[in-house]
Structure formats: structure tokens, C-alpha cells
Amino acid sequence: MISNTKEVQALDFEISRSAEEKRELLYKDDICIGCGICEKTCPVDAIELGSIGAIVRTGADVPKIVCDEDKCVLCGMCSVVCPVDALEFKIDDESIKDMDEYPQLINSAEINDDTCIYCKACETACPRDSITIARNLPDRSKLVTGEIDIDKETCIDCGICEEMCPADAITIEHKLPTPDDPTVSSDIIVDKDKCVYCLICKKSCPVSAIKAACRSCSYGEYDLNPEDTVTTGSSFIDHETCVKCGWCQEICPVDAATVVKTFKGELHIDQDTCQACGACVDICPCNVLSFPQSTVPGKSPEKVMSDENYCIYCGACDNVCPVKAIEVKRTDINHTPTKSKSWEKQIDSLKT
Amino acid sequence: MEMELKVNQDNCLGCGVCVVACPVNASISNEVAGGHGSKTTETIMMVENGFIKLFSPEKCTKCGTCQLFCPTDAIWLE
Secondary structure (H helix, E strand, C coil), rough: CCCCHHHHHCCEEEEECCCCCCEEEEEECCCCCCCCCHHCCCCCCCCEEECCHHHHHCCCCCCHHHHHHHCCCCCCCCHHHHCCCCCEEEEECCEECCCCCCEEEEEEEEEEECCCCCCCHHHCCCCCCCEECCCCCCHHHHHHHEEEECCCCCCCCCCCCHHHCCCCCEEEEEECCEEEEEEEEEEECCCCCCCCCCCCCHHHCCCCCCEEHHHHHHHCCCCCCCHHHHEEEEEEEECCCCCCHHHHHHCCCCEEEECCCCEEEEECCCCCCCCCCHHHHCCCCCCCCCCCCCCCCCCCCCCCCCCCHCCCCHHHHHCCCCCCCCEEEEEEECCCCCCCCCHHHHHCCCCC | CCCCCCEECCCCCCCCCCHHHHHHHHHHCCCHCCCCCCCCCCCCCCEEECEECCCHHHHHHCHHHHHHCCCCCCEEEE
């Protein structure tokens, strides 16, 4: 008799069966968003969604889903419908994601580095911290040129210019005076790569020891090499944690980010039923929901606000709402075709 | 794996913040929705004789709101 084995490591699990072929189901709890789609899809009711509200909000050390290894038949369906790939299914060590005979949910997120201006708006907006923008800023000294000279005979080493300089370009090497050298500094140095010729030092020098002029102010931008002004860089999306919510696409000022979503649908909130407990706001992996601030005195705003531009229609909020004030409908599922009628039917059942 | 709502009366201050914070209680009782204590055992929990007591825990949806508000770990899910 062949039976499944289960290995549990912290909150993750692995269920496997070895016969003619080795079949394995691997679950990563830190990726799971607690949407419950796997529970709804499992044809043998082996998966049970935990008390997601309590788990996410109180940080309980409990897995978001559990799978009964005695019920699980290792079909792999849960891994196909998981919108964030928290479940992975392998046959003989090969993921079914790489097998054409299995259907796949279609979704993607990309940033085009040719268009990207590396403003980091997407990095800041990403609700999953999945985006990293690495950028190389232009060399400051190439954007502004000028002349600066400090007359060391006139300079009294007061250090006012050093303290005032916004670019930290001036250094005074302070020292204790000695009878043979009764001065308080051994040298004053201007780093011309840092200097932006703002002339603050010249204006604040109490003894007018600094002569400085800015060429950019006199000649405009004629001597500026356009190539020297460009910020270069590269973008990185961690596809393991990315939920393809669309924040990067919506916030990008130059349309460099493109997100393709799996589900089309609708999100409805019944404002009269809502008790504003905040469970949905805390659970949503996409930062779709928020508590609005009142803008007009004496007028109470909606209890919970939503912006469907960022919604992936995973249904986590619908599941967690204690008073059934939220309804998430899935009207269309973007997936690659399958010849199996039973798989097609099961995937289709996620439409509501 | 369904968690369970638990109370520890030894920790309870009897403040009743869990009673009014609970969204299920508020949807059941108008008094609770108005910020008052519950007057019906239809609610999940109520303060009775200065202590929290569970009356209809089967209605709990395990959203964790009571635990977030309780200042003394007298009510929690595990």
C-alpha cells in the first residue's frame, strides 16, 4: 500500500508519494496570502484555510493553510490555481509550471529598463516590497562648473565656510597653535568634485577671503553635456513575493511597468453592514483597502475605501470579513488551455 | 486549522473594549454598535460581574479584532 508522507518545517510543509513517479506538493507559508482559493479548488477537501484574520493580525505562529496528507491525492490542482505560487507541485522533481500538459494561470509584472527613469515610485508603492531599483546618479561636479579660490593669507581659519557649505566640499584641518606656528589650522581644502558653486562660502566669509564664480549662472546650460545628466540603473522584481497587483503600473510616471492580471472581477463593500474592524485592510495583500479621512467637518466618509485598480480578486478580504460586508466576484480567469475537462471545470468554478 | 477564542478572567480588567470592538457583536446588538456594553447573550462575549465571559463563541469568525484591542491578553485566539 502506497501512502503519502508529510514533512513539516516551521510553517511550511511538503507532502510526497513515491511510486512509478515521485509526486510532491510544497507549501511556503511566507508567500501565502491566505486567499483560500486552494481550499475552494481542492477536489478532495484536503486543504483547510486557517483563521486568517487572527493569524495575520496577531502574528500567531500558525500556518495559513493545512493539508491532510491522508486525503490529498497529489493531483497538483492547488498549485495551479494559487495566484501567488505559494504551492508548488513537482513530478519527478520537475515543476508542473514547466509542463505544457498542465494549465497555468497567466499573470506577469515587468519593468522596461529602456523606459524606466529610476524614480523609485514603484519601489515605494509596492505593497509586497518586491521591487528594487538600483540607480547611478549623475556626477554632481559635471552638472555645474565654476571657479573657487581661497586666499589663505587672508583666511582666519574661522571654519564658518566649512560649517555653511551644503555640499561638504570644504575641509579645514584644525590644530592647536604652537609658539612657532600660532595658527589654528594647518590647511583649508576645497574638493572641487563636491563643490556646486553656490557661493554660500563666499557670502558668509567674514574676511572676504573666498573668490568664487558659477559658470552655469553666467552661461546657462551651454557647456552641459546632456549625457552627464542622465540617471542610469536597473530594476528588479522579486517574482516570488510579487502578487501582480498593478501598483507599479499605475504609479509609474513613464509607463515603464506592465502588469498582467489573472482574474477579472468586481469588489463590492456594503458600507451599511461594515463595522470598520479593519480585518480586510490588514489582510489585503495589494493595499486596495483603506480607512478614509473625513475631508468635510461633520460629514463621515465611507467606512472602508477601495480602489479596484490594484485588486487581484483573490477574495482574501471577502473570506476574512466577520460580518459579510465584502463581496468579491471573479468574472474571468486568464489561464493557458487544458485538455482535461475536470481541470477546466474545477478552474472555472472559481468564477462567482 | 480553525483557531479557538479563549479568555482568561484572571487577566481581565472588565473594561469591555473587546465587546464594543468586536464587529460581530456590533452587527448583532445596537447597544454595542453605539459603544455601550452588550445587553444580550446573543453577542459573542459580554462583561458580567466585572469579568469577560463568552456567551455565543460559535459566532466568532476569528478576525482577531478583540485580541488587538485587549490591553491585558485576557482574550485571544489560539
